[in-house]
Amino acid sequence: MKYYIDYQFLPKDAARPIDNGEVVGIEASDASGMVVLPNVGDYVQVDNSAGTGQRSSFSGKVRSRLYRYIRVSRTEVHCAVNMVVEKDDDDWGRLIKE
Numbered sequence: 726m727k728y729y730i731d732y733q734f735l736p737k738d739a740a741r742p743i744d745n746g747e748v749v750g751i752e753a754s755d756a757s758g759m760v761v762l763p764n765v766g767d768y769v770q771v772d773n774s775a776g777t778g779q780r781s782s783f784s785g786k787v788r789s790r791l792y793r794y795i796r797v798s799r800t801e802v803h804c805a806v807n808m809v810v811e812k813d814d815d816d817w818g819r820l821i822k823e
Contacts, residue, residue, distance in 0.1 A: 728753045728804045730762065732771060734783040735811040742809045749780075762806065763787045768820060769810045784817070785810045 730751035733742035749771060753760045763769050767787050773780040788811040795803045 726755050726802050726804055728760065728806060730760070730806045730808065732769075732808045732810055734781065734785070735788055735809050737812040737814070743781075762790070763808070765790060768813075768815075768817070769808075770817075771810070783810060783812070785812045786815075787811075 728751075730749065730753075732749050733744060735742040751760060765787050768784070769787055770784040771782055773782045788809045789807075790809075791807040793805040793807070795805065797803055
């Protein structure tokens with residue numbers, strides 16, 4: 726099975742997430758090994774500042790994970806995972822000492 730993981734950002738008090746296109750391009754398969762995904766409630770920081778400006782940077786808590794299973798042939802299934810990260814008011818300085 727092939728897996729495609731996409732992140733979307735949900736601003737504080739917004740009704741729907743912003744579709745920023747590809748934020749973190751993760752593609753995996755059963756053969757490529759394990760991919761660690763954050764769980765609902767986990768804190769996530771996506772820092773794309775070193776890139777070309779094509780991808781967004783944001784941080785917050787994972788609000789939801791949606792899995793879509795798409796059969797592409799009789800023997801092959803793809804799984805598209807959508808992760809929504811919601812802006813929060815938590816003090817990130819208390820999460821980790823750097």
